[in-house]
Amino acid sequence: MIPGIKGSLLAAVSLALVGCAASDGKPQTASAQPAAEKSAKFNKDPYPSTYRPYAGRPTAVRGVTIFDGEGGRIDNGVVLFADGKVEAVGGGDTAIPAGYDVVDGSGKFVTPGIIDIHSHLGDYPSPGVEAHSDGNEATSPTTPEVWSEHSVWPQDPGFSRALANGGVTSLLVLPGSANLMGGRSVTLKNVPSRTVQGMKFPGAPYGLKMACGENPKRVYGGKGRAPSTRMGNFAVNRATWQKAAAYKKKMDEGKAVDRDLAMETLAGVLAGEILIHNHCYRADEMALVIDMSKEFGYKVSTFHHAVESYKIADLLAKEGICSAMWADWWGFKMEAYDSVNENVPLVHNAGACAIVHSDDANQIQRLNQEAAKALKAGRRMGINVSDEVAWTWLSHNPAKALGIGDRTGSLKAGKMADVVLWNGNPFSAYTRPEKVWIDGALMFDAMDPKRRPVSDFELGQPGEGDVK
Numbered sequence: 001m002i003p004g005i006k007g008s009l010l011a012a013v014s015l016a017l018v019g020c021a022a023s024d025g026k027p028q029t030a031s032a033q034p035a036a037e038k039s040a041k042f043n044k045d046p047y048p049s050t051y052r053p054y055a056g057r058p059t060a061v062r063g064v065t066i067f068d069g070e071g072g073r074i075d076n077g078v079v080l081f082a083d084g085k086v087e088a089v090g091g092g093d094t095a096i097p098a099g100y101d102v103v104d105g106s107g108k109f110v111t112p113g114i115i116d117i118h119s120h121l122g123d124y125p126s127p128g129v130e131a132h133s134d135g136n137e138a139t140s141p142t143t144p145e146v147w148s149e150h151s152v153w154p155q156d157p158g159f160s161r162a163l164a165n166g167g168v169t170s171l172l173v174l175p176g177s178a179n180l181m182g183g184r185s186v187t188l189k190n191v192p193s194r195t196v197q198g199m200k201f202p203g204a205p206y207g208l209k210m211a212c213g214e215n216p217k218r219v220y221g222g223k224g225r226a227p228s229t230r231m232g233n234f235a236v237n238r239a240t241w242q243k244a245a246a247y248k249k250k251m252d253e254g255k256a257v258d259r260d261l262a263m264e265t266l267a268g269v270l271a272g273e274i275l276i277h278n279h280c281y282r283a284d285e286m287a288l289v290i291d292m293s294k295e296f297g298y299k300v301s302t303f304h305h306a307v308e309s310y311k312i313a314d315l316l317a318k319e320g321i322c323s324a325m326w327a328d329w330w331g332f333k334m335e336a337y338d339s340v341n342e343n344v345p346l347v348h349n350a351g352a353c354a355i356v357h358s359d360d361a362n363q364i365q366r367l368n369q370e371a372a373k374a375l376k377a378g379r380r381m382g383i384n385v386s387d388e389v390a391w392t393w394l395s396h397n398p399a400k401a402l403g404i405g406d407r408t409g410s411l412k413a414g415k416m417a418d419v420v421l422w423n424g425n426p427f428s429a430y431t432r433p434e435k436v437w438i439d440g441a442l443m444f445d446a447m448d449p450k451r452r453p454v455s456d457f458e459l460g461q462p463g464e465g466d467v468k
């Protein structure tokens with residue numbers, strides 16, 4: 001999140017004051033390392049997922065327009081799912097086995113659930129009060145030792161709004177962007193749970209949030225310490241990567257090392273096990289980050305915000321790096337100055353991986369409309385992307401960038417039945433999710449008030465389970 005400017009765009013239950021760049025003066029907490037441990041092997045999954053799909057019923061949606069999430073479209077089609085998995089996606093003649101719940105999709109659309117690759121839900125929950133400001137460990141420019149999941153509050157009412165209003169079935173919760181290395185991100189399934197472990201997407205790789213540019217140099221330069229410039233940003237990053245490379249070398253050689261939680265995360269990146277999600281606005285900085293990644297032997301999965309990706313779409317295509325972008329949020333600070341409303345379609349048109357993300361508790365409820373704006377801007381300049389291809393920006397591409405593309409993000413047999421039934425074309429401003437299934441379980445039904453998750457925090461409060 002970006003404090004201040006975007007705050008003016010947000011509604012009352014917002015995260016306006018607690019953006020990616022946090023305020024000063026908070027007590028030091030997470031920099032200290034635990035007591036030294038002598039071991040070359042550490043448990044890589046000490047907070048394992050306990051996610052279990054909710055119970056579902058074998059279901060058929062028929063007579064519906066299908067966007068399969070990989071660019072395919074079937075009119076008057078049938079989607080079958082059972083036991084949590086997509087069984088078949090086909091035309092109107094697809095046989096519906098006996099015993100299936102049949103949903104009439106006439107005039108409606110089915111898509112894979114939306115996957116938001118940039119969220120702070122749970123880390124900056126609603127209501128956005130100071131006591132809930134848990135997304136930026138802004139006490140050191142590099143904090144790869146912190147994990148966003150340790151801040152996630154599963155009772156955040158934002159999760160159910162993203163489900164009911166937005167059709168969001170999975171999301172990446174990242175630490176904020178105050179730091180060059182902000183910490184680990186976590187991929188969640190958007191289900192009610194008592195614990196964050198109960199939301200963790202089973203088997204999803206971890207990510208590391210990094211940030212270019214203005215935020216780190218402002219936050220730390222403002223404290224009279226490095227980095228205070230962009231060159232300082234790179235110097236601190238390079239010195240840290242160098243240290244991580246030496247740590248990993250010792251580990252690889254089987255030598256005993258003092259356990260270092262920060263280095264453990266970075267060694268995981270260098271080993272290709274942890275994916276880089278790099279907040280970066282300017283094209284020239286992205287190009288420098290790409291060189292830095294080669295210098296130290298890691299790969300950037302996705303540049304987030306990426307308002308100037310259109311300037312280097314060829315480079316991003318060549319390097320196989322995704323861009324997670326807004327449709328039209330730009331111009332709110334110098335490094336966000338030079339975008340265009342055609343950014344998303346221009347990146348797509350160059351053969352690079354385009355994603356529409358939110359970074360916001362309100363926008364996550366309308367990512368379909370954000371993608372629609374980008375789609376329209378592209379068409380105005382002659383980039384004629386079809387509706388069904390544009391849906392890749394919301395499901396298949398973010399799934400791939402998160403390392404879960406073989407399991408969700410499209411409606412293919414054998415994949416998780418993360419499915420949204422929309423009451424019209426999902427790129428219309430008038431369309432809303434009618435039903436949302438996660439792993440084949442009906443988690444939201446606009447026609448059934450009982451199918452609207454309400455968190456403990458909301459019980460008895462005005463607006464309980466509110467859907468707008």
Ligand SMILES: [Zn+2]
Nearest residue numbers: 001020176359
């Ligand atoms: Zn953010």
